[in-house]
Amino acid sequence: MKNLATYSLSLERETGVINGDYSDDVIFLRQLILDGQFDNALDFIEPLRELDEFNFRLFRFQITKFKYYELLCIKQEPGVYQDNEFTVMEIVEALKDLEHIAPNVEDYKHLCALLTLPKLSDHDDFKNWNPSSARVECFNKILPLVEPYLPKAPISGKKNEHRDEVALNNRLIQLLVKGCFYENCVDFCQSQALGEPKDIDHSTMSSKLLQQKPPLCGNDLSLISWLEGKQQKII
Template sequence: MSKTANSYAFSIREKDVIKVILEFLESRGLHIAQLSLERETGVINGEYSDDLLFLRQLILDGQWDNALDFVEPLKSCKEFDFRSFRYNITKYKFFELLCVKLEPGPLHDNDFAVEELVECLKDLEHICPTPEDYRQLCALLTLPKLSDHDDFKSWNPSAARCECFHKILTLCAHLLPPTAKEKSRQKEEHSQNDRLLGLLAKGQFYEGCVDFCQAQAIGDVKGIENGPASTGLLNIRPKLGSTDLSLICWLEIVGKEQFAQPFKQKQLELRVENVKKPKLEAPWTETIMATPIKPGNKFPTQSGPIFQAEIR
């Protein structure tokens, strides 16, 4: 923000706006919208090295075997738990293949999907943390459809792939740090701590304070009695303009001695009414098999899921 004698100049980057929205979507489990917004804008909210960004995109595109190949050089590192990494990647690949096999459509019980499932189970038998974990995965094969299981009632490929990435992030983030060249770049900030909600709450309070000051100025008794109450988020207001700085103008003429006066601290009790997400009814096979949208010169990987070409 810059200031002149008669004006304040704010600069807001749309990229930052997108980042606070992405954080909100991810924290609320709205991963389908999150990944669609990432692909349409080429903006990602996070602090990742180029290698981690590459690995993230492989996983979010469902290129499971490529993700395993990518970390192959790390197997020799004692700090790398390759078994856990391979277990998570193979397990989430298994879930998607199981969805393809069980879902009605042209790929229902497809020979290739069944063969891939068998191969996944063979791998999982040796790398599952416990025999019980393996038995639970095998039990999923008996389901008429994946969503019949309590753990998969709200399952979708986008959310599962995001979940998988966050699980493997703790295993390899320290082994894929930024290069010296990446560190020399200007540090990109990212949104955290529910920044969008914080900004909205402060904006509502700011509007309430503006209304209160105006009530004081014109002697609006009712407005003064109500105090600086927060306004409704969707209340109709004029488009942002110079009048929105009336509170700043008022504060500038308040004497410094006023700010030195003791005041009673009040508590903020923020209540958030969560949206009730509908149960999604969708042919997830199409999502799993689809070649993802790629913003030009943004994301590192260009092809679709590793098993897509073979099935087609």
């Protein structure tokens, strides 16, 4: 799941398309969470606290809980330059907050029990845990809480009547095709280096897929020329 979450977010950055139809405020909040800026996410939503119908306590609980998970991971597997004392202090502060905002005592006891584990992944619920997928999960949990209060701005004018929800110039398809080409080239070169020559499977992918309209940039055309001009004896 870690790789899937990482690849999904990488594709978003490459294509410039967010995987979801959100308002600008929700997109900003989402990015804060995906970057692990949990305190900033709390500060950003602070103005909604004044609304009686907004469940700020549950929002704060979810954000603090996922922050706590990451702090445990850092404490149990510290890096070379990691200040472990500072991490412990942050864990203590997070637990103090969680004690007052946890939905019930059992939830809080469960969070405290995680402190006794040598590694977070030793717990059955966290065997495949990682920060990337956990941050996505955190956003998905708080989204229903905040979305009604952070609506999209009304669209004015016919020009923007339909929001463009796809990458320009088939950017996503271009990236996937290039990735397939790259993997095939690596496999081919490795087979040549190991003395196990094999022909390139032209049926799998054709460079003509990169020649579809709309027009491509110079980098795309260079890739096509390189692929079509490559001779086996050169490898």
